Amino acid sequence: MDSLTQTWVNDYLDLYNYARTIxxxxxxxxxxxxxxxxxxxxxxxxxxxxxLRELLTSYDRINKQLIDIFSKLRVASEGYQTESLQEQWFKLKLMRIDVSRKILQYK
Incomplete structure (x- = not known):
């Protein structure tokens, strides 16, 4: 509770006590x-x-996973491995979009 709110609450408690007294x-x-x-x-x-803090943490985690997958994609040579990484990358991008929308709701 910030000091302004705390002061407001204390003032109202004082008023409450006064109201009870009279x-x-x-x-x-x-x-x-x-x-x-x-x-x-x-x-x-x-x-x-x-x-909001949880959403921002989730957004950061998704970004780190995207960077990791992108690094793996750059060195991947086999087709099935590349496809799997691309699918993971796409799912993470969709998750990031969803989290971004939720973040905007709470800002």
């Missing part, structure tokens, strides 16, 4: 709802950040 239960409940909404928003933001 026995304004409606106001106290409203404050609790706002805190709950903020918590849900923060959790959603964190979930998206985790997914």
């Amino acid at each position: 026995e304004d239960l409606e106001w106290a409940e409203d404050i609790l709802r706002k805190l709950q909404d903020q918590k849900d928003a923060l959790l959603e933001e964190e979930r998206k950040a985790i997914l």
Whole structure:
């Protein structure tokens, strides 16, 4: 939680305590709802950040595999070996496109 968010939460907790002290239960409940909404928003933001990191890691892994296959293709001499490598390369390219689309959704 960043300092601005933490300050906001602390301020609202202070307001909640004050509302309870003056026995304004409606106001106290409203404050609790706002805190709950903020918590849900923060959790959603964190979930998206985790997914984005996982997608970026997956993208990097796919790129490394593509480079490895490309290196193997350059030295491959037999037809069936070349075909197999090309199939793997094509599947990885499709996977990378799919991951790229998902990354763009979370940015």
